Each structure stands twice: as structure tokens, then as C-alpha cells.
Amino acid sequence: MATRAYELMIIVDQDVDDAANTAVLTRVQEQVSADGGTVPKVDKWGRRRFAYPINHKNEGVYTVLEIVTDAPNLDEVDRFLRLADDVVRHKLIRLPDDEAARRGLLAGAGEGKD
Secondary structure (H helix, E strand, O other), X not given: OOOEEEEEEEEEEOOOOHHHXXXXXXXXXXXXXXXXXXXXXXXXXXXXXXXXXXXXXXXXXEEEEEEEEOOOOOHHHHHHHHHOOOEEEEEEEEOOHHHHHHOOOOOOOOOOOO
């Protein structure tokens, strides 16, 4: 199975304290690790204003995770985030191999190209 790189954005409710936000991130990292993957980068963007109200809220706490895994899918992570009450929205995308290599997530991908 080929190693793939993903980018996961999680938006947590603005009213949730830092401990609950950290608990969501820790749970995602544990689920990725259980499948043999890694989370090389966690980028906390902090509180941002929404473009439009979501569930009568105007702000949320944004975090972007880069995930590298051999797992063919991340269904358990997606299921957890859909069911978590503190998560307002989440988006999981697979990074193209050339972008993952540019970020240094995939060793050997894109080598030999000039």
C-alpha cells in the first residue's frame, strides 16, 4: 500500500475551552497513530470569523493537521469528527503527491524531477 499525505482542517466551536479543543486533536492523532500513520505538523490558526453564521455562531477555532499514513482511508477519523459535538466543521483532503513531496511529507516522491 502506498503512503499518502492528507490535510485535515478542523473547526471547533468558539465556546469550547482549550482543554476540549486539545482533547479533539489528541483523539484524532491517536486514531491516526493506531492505523500506523503520523501527524508531522499541527498548525493552530486560532479563533477566526466565519464567512456566514453556522449554528448561530460567528467564530470558531481553526486547526490544520498534516497526516501521513498507509491506511487506505481515514473513515474512523471522519466518523469521530462527524459525531463530535464540539466540532463545527471538518474537511479532509488527500494532497497530490507533488505537493506532499514539496512539503517534505513523502520521502522519495517526486525525486529525480528537475
